[in-house]
Amino acid sequence: MNFGKQFKEGLITNNPVLVQLLGMCSTMAITTSFFNGLGMGVAVLIILTLSNIIIAAIRKIVPDKIRIAMFIVVIACFVTCVDLLLQAFVPALSASLGVFLPLIVVNCIILGRAEAFSYKNGIAASAVDGICQGFGYTVVLLIMCVIRELLGTGTFGGGILNGGDGIRLIPEQFGIKILTLPVGGFLCLACLIAAMQWALARPQKKEESK
Amino acid sequence: MSNETKTKEKVDMDPKYILKLTLTLLVTCVIVAGVLGFVNSITKDKIEAFNLEKTNTALSNVYQQASAPQFEETDVTDAMTAAASSYSATLKNVYKVTDGGSDAGYAVKIVAAGSQGDIEMVVGVDTDGAVTGVSIVKNSETSGIGSKVMGNLPLANGTPVLDQFIGKTTSDQPLKVGSNVDAISGATVSSKGVTKGVNGALAVVAAIG
Numbered sequence: 001m002n003f004g005k006q007f008k009e010g011l012i013t014n015n016p017v018l019v020q021l022l023g024m025c026s027t028m029a030i031t032t033s034f035f036n037g038l039g040m041g042v043a044v045l046i047i048l049t050l051s052n053i054i055i056a057a058i059r060k061i062v063p064d065k066i067r068i069a070m071f072i073v074v075i076a077c078f079v080t081c082v083d084l085l086l087q088a089f090v091p092a093l094s095a096s097l098g099v100f101l102p103l104i105v106v107n108c109i110i111l112g113r114a115e116a117f118s119y120k121n122g123i124a125a126s127a128v129d130g131i132c133q134g135f136g137y138t139v140v141l142l143i144m145c146v147i148r149e150l151l152g153t154g155t156f157g158g159g160i161l162n163g164g165d166g167i168r169l170i171p172e173q174f175g176i177k178i179l180t181l182p183v184g185g186f187l188c189l190a191c192l193i194a195a196m197q198w199a200l201a202r203p204q205k206k207e208e209s210k
Numbered sequence: 211m212s213n214e215t216k217t218k219e220k221v222d223m224d225p226k227y228i229l230k231l232t233l234t235l236l237v238t239c240v241i242v243a244g245v246l247g248f249v250n251s252i253t254k255d256k257i258e259a260f261n262l263e264k265t266n267t268a269l270s271n272v273y274q275q276a277s278a279p280q281f282e283e284t285d286v287t288d289a290m291t292a293a294a295s296s297y298s299a300t301l302k303n304v305y306k307v308t309d310g311g312s313d314a315g316y317a318v319k320i321v322a323a324g325s326q327g328d329i330e331m332v333v334g335v336d337t338d339g340a341v342t343g344v345s346i347v348k349n350s351e352t353s354g355i356g357s358k359v360m361g362n363l364p365l366a367n368g369t370p371v372l373d374q375f376i377g378k379t380t381s382d383q384p385l386k387v388g389s390n391v392d393a394i395s396g397a398t399v400s401s402k403g404v405t406k407g408v409n410g411a412l413a414v415v416a417a418i419g
Binding site: 032061062063065066069070073074076077080081084085087088089091095096098099177180181 | 227230231234235238239242245246249250252253256257260327348350352355396
């Protein structure tokens with residue numbers, strides 16, 4: 001087990017959103033304010049880590065044929081728990097995430113990591129993988145939130161800071177409204193993926209040119 | 211035996227194996243159901259209390275001029291449901307409002323489609339059939355655009371967007387964005403959603419008679 005390597009993979013070289021291109025639907029849908037991004041990111045991180053642990057724990061007794069069904073049941077269990085707990089204790093977040101919270105069940109990151117990692121690795125390594133991949137997802141969400149919120153509505157930290165309105169950095173009339181719409185999510189994510197691919201390809205190119 | 215029965219899947223289907231698959235899934239589902247039941251039992255009351263509080267806040271919001279409004283849920287008739295759906299809104303509940311013992315009209319909880327999903331709102335209508343206020347209970351409108359309508363932000367002329375409905379009666383119907391209702395710029399669809407709800411609520415109260 002190598003925490004540093006797994007962390008680097010989750011955050012950069014094998015980032016769930018920007019490199020594996022998983023979980024893009026929620027990434028584009030909820031990244032309109034900082035509070036949403038943080039809440040969704042942490043929710044996914046917790047669910048991913050827990051489901052990774054359980055799946056790693058039961059991987060030897062689960063018959064291969066029904067593993068996907070088992071994954072879904074385990075994931076759905078955690079998602080429903082988190083959904084109910086958020087509705088009860090953080091209703092504001094639950095209201096603003098809306099349907100995307102229950103939809104974590106079919107978020108490909110969680111099913112993808114279950115199949116690709118925790119079904120083949122031990123409990124501790126799977127837990128670390130869940131935390132690292134979840135962290136990578138959260139970071140991308142937050143970057144998206146900051147860009148879309150700042151350029152779209154001109155504020156920073158919406159939903160948390162300044163009584164929920166966010167700190168205004170750009171006058172409202174200069175906001176690029178399209179960025180707060182779903183199409184802005186596509187544009188923003190595309191730019192981030194392009195930047196990531198460019199950054200990842202750079203060291204290779206240098207070696208090739210030598 | 212025909213050739214079809216000799217496909218690969220059939221070979222794997224040893225009864226013991228099938229039983230193992232079924233039992234594994236069954237046991238997992240029982241455990242999961244148990245866990246969910248437990249979480250549900252600790253969160254249920256809190257969620258219900260929160261939803262009730264939201265409805266109550268919305269109800270008292272639409273009757274701000276009344277000193278001590280009392281809300282009593284009344285039965286929804288088919289005529290009321292039909293009245294709401296004639297303006298493509300879905301009726302949830304109707305509350306009879308009394309203020310200090312005297313009749314003060316009705317509050318209607320109604321759902322209409324916004325730009326990102328359903329908008330659930332409470333519309334108050336007084337005894338003269340005029341809207342006393344509109345309050346949003348639940349919505350999923352875009353943060354920064356449709357949320358301006360939900361948050362009752364002021365229109366270009368300074369009137370808060372939801373307050374423009376106050377005083378409207380059935381004689382103003384159909385209320386329509388662009389003619390007798392102003393929309394927040396960029397949030398036309400959300401404004402239209404609320405307008406549908408208000409139209410529906412007025413029709414529902416008219417159906418009560």
